[in-house]
Amino acid sequence: MSVVTPKGFRAAGIAAGIKANGNPDLALVVNDGPEQVAAGVFTRNKVKAAPVLWSQQVLTTGRLRAVVLNSGGANACTGPEGFQTAHATAEKAAEMLGCGAIEVAVCSTGLIGAQLPRDTVLAGVETAAGELAATPDAGLAAATAIMTTDTMAKQAAHTDEAGWSVGGLTKGAGMIAPSMATMLSVLTTDAVVDAPVLEQALRAAVRVSFDRLDVDGSMSTNDTVVALASGASGVTPDPAALTAALTAVCKDLAQQMQADAEGVTKRIAVQVTGAATEDDAVTVARTVARDSLVKTAMFGSDANWGRIAAAVGYSDAAVDPDTLDVTINGVLLCRGGVAAGGRTDADLSGKEIVIEIGLGLGDGAAEILTTDLSHAYVEENSAYPS
Amino acid sequence: MSVVTPKGFRAAGIAAGIKANGNPDLALVVNDGPEQVAAGVFTRNKVKAAPVLWSQQVLTTGRLRAVVLNSGGANACTGPEGFQTAHATAEKAAEMLGCGAIEVAVCSTGLIGAQLPRDTVLAGVETAAGELAATPDAGLAAATAIMTTDTMAKQAAHTDEAGWSVGGLTKGAGMIAPSMATMLSVLTTDAVVDAPVLEQALRAAVRVSFDRLDVDGSMSTNDTVVALASGASGVTPDPAALTAALTAVCKDLAQQMQADAEGVTKRIAVQVTGAATEDDAVTVARTVARDSLVKTAMFGSDANWGRIAAAVGYSDAAVDPDTLDVTINGVLLCRGGVAAGGRTDADLSGKEIVIEIGLGLGDGAAEILTTDLSHAYVEENSAYPS
Structure with missing residues (x-):
């Protein structure tokens, strides 16, 4: 029931010290392959956070080895210094995983307008890389580390009888609208799929799940949904089946966001x-x-x-x-x-x-x-x- | 400082019994001429209250003798029966004033979806017609009778040194956005002006005052601004001067609405x-x-x-x-x-x-x-x- 439910993935979530209160604040999700196919959907806000600018760039390749996510700071409205922090974060993860920085996406959430403590983040990436595991506990730790005003970690998974599955984690609790607080989500699958099909399936799933949470045109500076496919199941599902599975997981996660929305009584x-x-x-x-x-x-x-x-x-x-x-x-x-x-x-x-x-x-x-x-x-x- | 500041106008405000709590709930503003030029601006909501449908129709003539306004019920989503109530209200006022129903606009505010007590409204129009006066007290009574969640009556006036003036009353306290609660306003002037010029001046004034209160595209079912010109000053101002005076009064009223908005602390x-x-x-x-x-x-x-x-x-x-x-x-x-x-x-x-x-x-x-x-x-x- 997590991002490590599909084969080929490991995850970690730790307290890097970005949050002053010492709560978990840094997550790492790694795709060990054999394939590293990826797709992303980003905020349409014209004021984009540095990690969004970075991740949009690296995702043009349709390939990702890993995603680093942090809470405790949005790294938005932070100028060139903020972009360098996002870049350095990807480089550190790449160094730990033995890949290129261009294979690492970065997602951030928290207060807009403050620089992230770069050294703290980089040290956190190193620690997280050392704790990567394919266990349910590791998946939960990753989901927990990206929480902001969320009161519970949000995870979901869907297993197809043909032997492949989809997993996911998300955060977001601001009146449930993407407009109202950042939503970040990482989806994983061990299906064999190429990048264009994965992107199409992801867009179709998001359109009827996360995008049906209150508002669409109004989005935060940081909203990001990334999908990673490892191919580890060896099964190539019909695109419709993949879309259906991604949609089921996204809807499940969206309902969890609705239930956990800030101040919700109805x-x-x-x-x-x-x-x-x-x-x-x-x-x-x-x-x-x-x-x-x-x-x-x-x-x-x-x-x-x-x-x-x-x-x-x-x-x-x-x-x-x-x-x-x-x-x-x-x-x-x-x-x-x-x-x-x-x-x-x-x-x-x-x-x-x-x-x-x-x-x-x-x-x-x-x-x-x-x-x-x-x-x-x-x-x-x-x-x-x- | 009211709708009777300009010459040629009388007003009244009474408790007709529409509101269960016995508060004032019916106002009448009458233009005694010599001219009865009029213009209106209405909600762009596709769900229009019966009085809006009625008043839009009668204002196509560019001529009005009077406006009847009530609080205690929006007469919106009330079907043919509601439209007949608005029509009967205009007919009753016309009967009392010796004019045609087509010379009487009607405005309502309050709960959507309930029929107005027609006999109570008609009796109220009769009572109000008997209390019409050109005194400040009468102007205040009219402004008071259209209050809903407003905590104070809202009036304004502007006198031009050339010897003509503009007066006005308004209500509306719902988060100050036209979207959030009905705003009604009646503006009066004793300037000599023809209907196209009055309409153009009114639209220009509303665009930079009431329409700059939070939201424009989002409007209630009942929003109405009516301007009446009596010509009683005998002065024909430059259209730009009329627009400026109407704008000053509308901005004054808009600021009063902002200050009295529901739950406002800032x-x-x-x-x-x-x-x-x-x-x-x-x-x-x-x-x-x-x-x-x-x-x-x-x-x-x-x-x-x-x-x-x-x-x-x-x-x-x-x-x-x-x-x-x-x-x-x-x-x-x-x-x-x-x-x-x-x-x-x-x-x-x-x-x-x-x-x-x-x-x-x-x-x-x-x-x-x-x-x-x-x-x-x-x-x-x-x-x-x-």
Whole structure:
């Protein structure tokens, strides 16, 4: 159930001393092959962290031996000095593994605008390289070392009956939106796959999992998802099967992020059907999922469908108020744009809320996962810099 | 300092019984002429309240005798029955004033999805018509009757030395964004002006005032700004002078809305300069003003410029990280995309925060007013349905 579930991988997670509190803060995931195929998906933020710039560059080869990840500092808005730190980190890992720096990706998360303590990071890479193992404990240590405001390590795996598997780890707990806090993820597979197929499968998986967490266009400076393929199973799966397995793991990890979101008291699924297109369905679901008035109403267990209708109406999608239906937790509250029942009929007292929005225009459908906007969210994000 | 400051106007505000708590909930603003020129700006939400549909229709004539406004119910998502209520409200006012229903606009604010008590509203219009007066008390009563979560009535006026003036009232306190709660405003002037010039001046004024409150594209189902011109001063001002006066009044009202926003502990001005275009400047300022992590940091008096840089980066505008400067309350914290000083140097302990963002790309500039995201905001919007 970790990045070392697939054959050909080792991992480590240690406390390098980047975090002042001494918590684990540096992880290393290594692909021992026989193949070192890799693909990545990065933030579309125009302000990119140094490790993102570095990793985008090295991933143009479609080949990676290892990924170094650190928490305790984003290494973003750090200029040439920050880029040199990312480069030096890759060089140190390469030295330890006997490969080139161009075969090592780097991911960082934490406060923006501060330089990482380079020597501390480099010493940490050396220590981590000495602790690499293919054990579940090593996988867990790696997942633990990248946590920031996360309250639990997040791992998942999926094994195909044909004898190959996919594993993964992730971090991210900021209101679950990639906009709101950095999400980093490393996915591993022992399937035999070439780089273009792996990249296509990864993009397809991310599009319906991590990208369906609240917001897409709004991303942090550091968001990174890297996939590594070792080929160690000797099995070449059908691309569709690989995509399905990657998607299953990414969805599992995304749900863990939703459940662990900062200050969450409700897990909300916004399901849109009947949109003119799938893109429109995503747009409507995202707009509702982001609306502060909807999110605070959900925190208050108030089935305030009018706020949902208003958000649907200002979304940048085709909407006809006369064919708008809104159902919350199974109770139809708005039919054809007009109240259909008492809003007290819907029971929102539990932790799970399903908002179904029918647009009555076509076949487009999409689901976005989000959370409520709670006192704890405000507290966590105002009292502690991150 | 009210809608009756300009000559030719009377107003009233009463408790019609729409609100269960007996607070004032119905206002009437009447233009006694000699001219009845009018213009309006409405929400771009695709889910439009019945009074918006009605008022858009009657304003196509460029002529209005009166505006009826109510709080206690938005009359949105109420179908044909709701539209009939808006129509009947206009007819009742027309009957009392001896004009046609097509000369009466209607504005509503409150909970979406519930029918207004039609008989209560109609009786209220009758009562209000009997209390119309051109006194400051009457202007205040009208401004008071449209309050929802507002804690104070909002009025403004501007008198030109040439002998004409502009007055106005507004309501809206939902995180100050038109997206977040309905804003209604009535502006009056005794200038002599024809409808196309009034409309152009109104649009120009709204664009740099109400539309610069946090969000533009995201609007409620009910947002309405109506301008009425009586011509009673006998003075025909230059269109630029009229635009300037309307803008001054709208900015004054917008600042009152910002100061009274739900749960506000900080008043934040996001000032962008150096953008490639003015549109880009607005886009960047809005994106920063909307970002939950920026807003919670401001609540925590934390000069977390990294969150601002990240929001700038994901905005849909031309941005070069290498020429990005961020200054908070006069302290330059980020120069050329890199930390320029300690973030503890900026003092954010007061109620006023000015965020200056220099993009270094061109001459585009814009300011957006917003507020912090506080515990009180969450409380107000989760514990009380609206």
